[in-house]
Amino acid sequence: MFGTSGIRGQFGSDVTSDLALSVGRAVASAGYDRVVVGRDTRETGTILRDAIVAGLRECGTDVVWVGVAATPTVARAIETHDADAGVVITASHNPAPDNGIKLWNPSGQAFDTAQREEITRRVEEDDVELVDWEGIGSYEEAAGATGAHAETLRGVADVVSDLSVVVDVGNGAGAVTADVLHDLGCDVETLNGQPDGRFPGRPSEPTAENCEALTQLVAASDADLGIAHDGDADRMMAVTGDGEFVAGDVLLALFARDAAGEGERVAAPLNTSLAVDDALAEVGATVTHTPVGDVYVAEAATADDVPFGGEPSGAWIWSDQTLCPDGPMAAVTLVELVSRRGSLSDLVAEIETYPIRRDSVETDDKAGVMAQVEDALRERYDEVDDLDGVRVDTGDGWFLVRPSGTQPLVRITAEARSDERADELFSDAKALVEAQAGHAVADD
Known part of the structure; x- marks a missing residue:
């Protein structure tokens, strides 16, 4: 259920x-x-x-x-x-x-x-x-619930620069972000600000494709950055002043590096990029992996040494504030970070990223395919992580084979610090899944 x-x-x-x-x-x-x-x-x-x-x-x-x-x-x-x-x-x-x-x-x-x-x-x-x-x-x-939320957000940031921000509310319930940023001294313009559950302005999920109007508006204006929410504003994604949609892994790395310190951990799902590991290594912190889902990130964030957790999809949790993903909180925190540290474009450029490959294989027997894939991988590798799907860390990269929670698909993700190695890991993992999916079809 x-x-x-x-x-x-x-x-x-x-x-x-x-x-x-x-x-x-x-x-x-x-x-x-x-x-x-x-x-x-x-x-x-x-x-x-x-x-x-x-x-x-x-x-x-x-x-x-x-x-x-x-x-x-x-x-x-x-x-x-x-x-x-x-x-x-x-x-x-x-x-x-x-x-x-x-x-x-x-x-x-x-x-x-x-x-x-x-x-x-x-x-x-x-x-x-x-x-x-x-x-x-x-x-x-x-x-007064929204007013109380706004009051809390005004107290966690001190935006001292006169930043210009475009907030794409996505016809959802996250207009509190625009109100708070205005109160903090920002010049705020809204996009898709009228609440409408049909989501006429754009699809609700704040992906790069869905936020094209936001990226164009920010790039064509003198805005310093753009903010985008989904329908219930538990997610937040961002756009640089140049109109570049910021990848979720990069945004996670920025938040994590700012929130965590020496000896602390950041909770993130096991499909998170190596960019986050490397950004945290700079401040002496590490990643603790969770199953995919903000529910599991929040559970990990209850630990005393986990000040922050997030998902590249846009769910961000500061455990000293609330264990609920808070899109407006993320927006205010990001604007405060830009005010304090410089342009979002420059901050993004500081995060080294790596080639990542993703695809899916269709099958009506996800459980059977996953069981066969896990058996095959355990024969090849000494350490196989079955926390959520099957993940293998090869030292110079990693790959994850995981069943979709909502569709008849098995998803494959691979990342490495070079294109060649990422392609190799991905090809091997996908070939294995396709072979097992073919066996499942043949058995039927």
């Missing part, structure tokens, strides 16, 4: 009001007595909100509705309202037909593995505890 970041899928088939009602009942029955609820800009969120709230209240849980807001805004509001958990109705960066449900703890950390398993079990077994009419949970509407 849960993927790498909550429950998510097409509204009306994968994600329905029946499911939302069941999740609300399960959360309440699991002992969460007071729950904050919010949603992103998708109109289907109103239907899921009503169902979630009904399920929570009819099992005795009090509900605090904070309205349409960014995911990190809602996650931060849990502690503010002395609640036990939070629910955000969002499909994050997914297309407009999708929607979903994310569950949060007061620390801002997403529900961990044990919590997700309990909610899943209660939904599947219909193990819920309905109350009579006298025991139903209360409902209140609370204004």
